[in-house]
Amino acid sequence: MRLEASGIKVWLKRRAVLNGLDLAADRGQLTAVIGANGAGKTTLLRVLAGLLPAAAGEARLDGRALAAWPRPQLARTLAYLPQERTIHWALSARSVVALGRLPHRALGQGESAADRAAIARAITTMDIGHLAERPVSDMSGGEKARVLMARALAQEPQVLIADEPATGLDPAHQLALFRHFVTFATSGRTVLVALHDLSLAARFCHKIVLVHAGRALAAGPPEEVLTPPQLAAAYGIAAEYRTIDGLPVVLPFDVLP
Amino acid sequence: MSGRGGGTPWHLFALLAAAAGLAFALSLAIGPSGFGFKPAGDAGALIFWEIRLPRAVLGTLVGATLGLSGAALQGYLRNPLAEPSLIGVSGGAALGAVLAIHLGLSQVLPLALPVGGLLGAAAALIAVAALAGLRGGPITLILAGLAVSATTTAAISLALNLSPNPFAAIEMVYWMMGSLADRSLTQVWLGAPLMLAGIGVLLLLGRALDALSLGEDAAVSLGIDAKRTRLALIAGIALSVGAATAITGVIGFVGLLVPHALRPWLGHRPGLLLPASLLGGAILVTAADIALRLLEPWADVRIGVFTALFGAPFFLWLVLKTRSELAP
Amino acid sequence: MAAGIETAVARLASTVVLWLAAMMALASAEVPRRIVSLDLCTDQLLIELAPPERIAAVTHLAADASVSAIPDRARGIHVTHGAAEDVLGLDPDLVLAGPFGVSPTVDLLRRLKRNVVVVPLAQDLDGVRLSIRTVATAIGEAARGAAMIEAFDRRLASLTRPRHGPPPTAVIYQVGGVTSRPGSLADAALSAAGFHNRAGDYRLSRSGQIPLELLVAAPPDLIVLASAANAYRTAAADNLRHPVLDQLRAARDVLELRWQLWLCGTPHIADAIDQLVAARQRLQAARP
Numbered sequence: 091m092r093l094e095a096s097g098i099k100v101w102l103k104r105r106a107v108l109n110g111l112d113l114a115a116d117r118g119q120l121t122a123v124i125g126a127n128g129a130g131k132t133t134l135l136r137v138l139a140g141l142l143p144a145a146a147g148e149a150r151l152d153g154r155a156l157a158a159w160p161r162p163q164l165a166r167t168l169a170y171l172p173q174e175r176t177i178h179w180a181l182s183a184r185s186v187v188a189l190g191r192l193p194h195r196a197l198g199q200g201e202s203a204a205d206r207a208a209i210a211r212a213i214t215t216m217d218i219g220h221l222a223e224r225p226v227s228d229m230s231g232g233e234k235a236r237v238l239m240a241r242a243l244a245q246e247p248q249v250l251i252a253d254e255p256a257t258g259l260d261p262a263h264q265l266a267l268f269r270h271f272v273t274f275a276t277s278g279r280t281v282l283v284a285l286h287d288l289s290l291a292a293r294f295c296h297k298i299v300l301v302h303a304g305r306a307l308a309a310g311p312p313e314e315v316l317t318p319p320q321l322a323a324a325y326g327i328a329a330e331y332r333t334i335d336g337l338p339v340v341l342p343f344d345v346l347p
Numbered sequence: 348m349s350g351r352g353g354g355t356p357w358h359l360f361a362l363l364a365a366a367a368g369l370a371f372a373l374s375l376a377i378g379p380s381g382f383g384f385k386p387a388g389d390a391g392a393l394i395f396w397e398i399r400l401p402r403a404v405l406g407t408l409v410g411a412t413l414g415l416s417g418a419a420l421q422g423y424l425r426n427p428l429a430e431p432s433l434i435g436v437s438g439g440a441a442l443g444a445v446l447a448i449h450l451g452l453s454q455v456l457p458l459a460l461p462v463g464g465l466l467g468a469a470a471a472l473i474a475v476a477a478l479a480g481l482r483g484g485p486i487t488l489i490l491a492g493l494a495v496s497a498t499t500t501a502a503i504s505l506a507l508n509l510s511p512n513p514f515a516a517i518e519m520v521y522w523m524m525g526s527l528a529d530r531s532l533t534q535v536w537l538g539a540p541l542m543l544a545g546i547g548v549l550l551l552l553g554r555a556l557d558a559l560s561l562g563e564d565a566a567v568s569l570g571i572d573a574k575r576t577r578l579a580l581i582a583g584i585a586l587s588v589g590a591a592t593a594i595t596g597v598i599g600f601v602g603l604l605v606p607h608a609l610r611p612w613l614g615h616r617p618g619l620l621l622p623a624s625l626l627g628g629a630i631l632v633t634a635a636d637i638a639l640r641l642l643e644p645w646a647d648v649r650i651g652v653f654t655a656l657f658g659a660p661f662f663l664w665l666v667l668k669t670r671s672e673l674a675p
Numbered sequence: 676m677a678a679g680i681e682t683a684v685a686r687l688a689s690t691v692v693l694w695l696a697a698m699m700a701l702a703s704a705e706v707p708r709r710i711v712s713l714d715l716c717t718d719q720l721l722i723e724l725a726p727p728e729r730i731a732a733v734t735h736l737a738a739d740a741s742v743s744a745i746p747d748r749a750r751g752i753h754v755t756h757g758a759a760e761d762v763l764g765l766d767p768d769l770v771l772a773g774p775f776g777v778s779p780t781v782d783l784l785r786r787l788k789r790n791v792v793v794v795p796l797a798q799d800l801d802g803v804r805l806s807i808r809t810v811a812t813a814i815g816e817a818a819r820g821a822a823m824i825e826a827f828d829r830r831l832a833s834l835t836r837p838r839h840g841p842p843p844t845a846v847i848y849q850v851g852g853v854t855s856r857p858g859s860l861a862d863a864a865l866s867a868a869g870f871h872n873r874a875g876d877y878r879l880s881r882s883g884q885i886p887l888e889l890l891v892a893a894p895p896d897l898i899v900l901a902s903a904a905n906a907y908r909t910a911a912a913d914n915l916r917h918p919v920l921d922q923l924r925a926a927r928d929v930l931e932l933r934w935q936l937w938l939c940g941t942p943h944i945a946d947a948i949d950q951l952v953a954a955r956q957r958l959q960a961a962r963p
Binding site for chain 1 (some may be wrong): 354355380408444551554557559560561562564565567568570571572610614615616617
Binding site (some may be wrong): 367378380381390391393394397398399417448449450454493510511512513514515517518521522528529530531532534596643644645647671 | 739742749813852877880889892905908910914916918
């Protein structure tokens with residue numbers, strides 16, 4: 091399904107955080123949203139997840155306005171992984187993953203066979219089988235991130251939106267997580283992530299949207315977006331896009347005056 | 348059998364239900380005029396139906412209310428220190444009830460009493476939410492609750508002070524240290540429908556509370572209606588705790604103790620904790636009331652005092668534990 | 676024989692003379708002219724023993740019909756709420772106080788060299804007489820006090836004629852489940868009327884309360900209700916509104932006896948005893 095934003099404007103505390111932003115994320119692709127701190131990445135993702143209404147402009151999912159989607163149907167179609175990775179109770183990993191099935195369960199209905207199968211698949215995919223009965227309060231950051239990702243997978247969504255999923259993870263976990271994202275996307279879903287790590291974005295994402303001053307400064311394949319003038323404009327840094335052994339890397343050299 | 352798996356721990360629920368039934372039966376059989384369902388001859392039936400039955404029913408219903416509302420508050424606020432009496436909701440209910448009585452409303456319309464409690468509880472809950480912010484940390488919530496409690500206590504004292512009746516001092520004790528003694532079936536009929544309605548509303552919050560474990564944004568994205576959940580919580584607590592407190596006075600700490608005790612047995616799942624705390628609360632209050640009646644010849648302790656005796660030290664321990672967890 | 680009579684007459688004459696002298700001495704001494712009462716019980720005795728122009732103030736309770744036996748007689752008398760400043764402002768030459776509730780005020784007044792008389796709480800009929808005598812002597816109306824006691828005794832004597840048969844049982848049941856403890860004034864009233872106070876047989880709580888269940892399980896022959904169920908807007912009176920009491924009314928004799936009559940140690944307790952005696956006579960007439 092195609093996730094689109096046209097002319098999105100959002101005001102928070104009398105400041106125009108998003109000022110006419112356009113974006114399109116397609117099926118089969120991993121799309122990244124990048125930008126400086128406070129550029130509005132989280133706000134944009136929340137609007138696209140249907141959590142925040144836009145003051146102007148429209149967000150559309152599969153051609154239909156997001157506001158027109160009935161909530162239960164939206165919950166079955168779109169999964170959102172917030173930046174906040176707190177799990178408030180010492181639930182077991184399996185219980186957390188099972189939360190992803192809530193949109194598919196009617197009120198008062200217990201877990202069906204389909205639910206159990208989806209949960210099992212998600213656990214296997216994220217390789218947390220050995221953690222299933224452990225409380226999440228005992229887990230490391232990387233383990234918790236995998237459990238939360240498994241929750242999103244168990245939801246069996248068509249669209250996955252993740253806000254800074256790699257922050258705080260060590261390199262091994264970052265690579266593993268993004269490989270999962272790519273697999274998920276290329277199996278016919280739409281994945282939209284917000285990131286800080288430009289190299290990670292360059293390496294794994296099919297498309298990058300660079301947000302600056304409340305608008306999309308650039309959108310397209312990594313090498314087209316991560317150019318020195320655009321990076322200078324958005325981040326205020328002197329940086330270059332290189333490839334090393336075929337793998338793309340963004341090197342920030344210095345802060346510009 | 349810790350229930351961390353996907354299933355419901357049916358054994359635990361069966362056990363709790365059996366214990367609640369046993370406590371109820373015992374409550375019907377114990378009293379100052381003798382053990383058994385038909386004590387003391389001719390008056391036996393009268394005692395059973397008019398005195399022991401209301402007491403047993405109230406103990407079970409009020410206990411269920413307090414246990415459930417504690418679990419619901421904790422689940423919604425993601426805060427193990429939340430409890431109706433600690434955050435001023437019971438105080439608000441008592442104030443509403445006192446006003447209903449002293450303005451003469453309850454004499455004209457008996458239903459005014461539990462409705463007064465309901466409105467007072469709702470007002471207190473909204474005040475705490477406004478002061479603490481629903482996403483405030485645990486200590487903020489307690490501070491806001493303290494402020495609201497202090498205000499309601501002061502207001503009750505004022506109302507009683509201004510009241511022309513000579514029993515103001517006794518009445519203060521009546522409200523602040525709840526009691527189940529000598530209540531009538533009439534009072535049960537007044538309060539039970541509201542309590543049951545509140546309980547029903549709160550029991551529906553299971554899914555929402557489970558989803559809220561991941562935070563409000565994730566919960567909404569899982570299909571939870573945040574506004575409706577908040578409304579249901581306020582309505583459920585106001586109805587159940589409001590009516591209960593209007594009839595028995597403030598019985599505190601049940602909503603703190605019961606969920607905390609049962610949580611590990613349910614894999615910490617807030618949704619399952621709701622019905623479990625309902626049963627657990629019923630057991631705790633009924634059992635405490637039975638213990639009081641056994642103690643009666645030697646000490647005249649009110650149930651509110653009894654629960655505070657156990658609850659207050661527990662609460663202190665919980666605060667210290669939370670503080671050490673929050674400490675850098 | 677004549678010598679003996681002569682001695683007796685002489686002795687009598689000297690006693691009379693001495694007595695007259697004492698009375699004259701007393702009469703010429705200052706009687707208090709601005710009397711303040713700080714307690715409901717002393718209020719009532721004061722109002723009935725002293726002429727109104729000598730009363731500077733009584734408490735607000737004296738005119739409160741829910742606790743005072745003589746609210747009408749207290750109307751028009753200046754009211755004080757008992758604060759030391761207020762009392763001093765009245766410049767009293769005598770302050771009457773009860774044993775409870777005003778001890779800081781009493782201490783202060785004593786330190787300021789005011790004449791304070793504390794009248795102890797009457798716990799039985801002798802206590803009533805003592806209260807009357809104490810107040811009367813303090814305010815300089817010993818004669819009126821003696822007359823009041825005399826009238827009280829006469830009335831009691833007419834009420835408490837010898838009875839036959841075992842005494843019926845009774846209990847006074849109040850707001851909050853409180854009953855007439857043995858050794859209290861209420862207990863004394865019940866005994867004087869010829870009842871056995873059942874409260875002594877039950878196990879009462881510390882605050883003198885009885886569980887409704889016990890009252891129902893082992894009811895006395897007469898239940899005395901000290902207040903009407905709806906007399907006060909208070910949740911503490913819920914026990915009086917319990918449906919079980921209506922059932923008890925049907926099965927047993929119930930007397931509504933205003934507690935204003937026996938709350939304080941005043942002669943009005945005789946009215947209470949009067950009503951109790953009438954209830955006893957009804958009971959004994961109904962007995963087979």
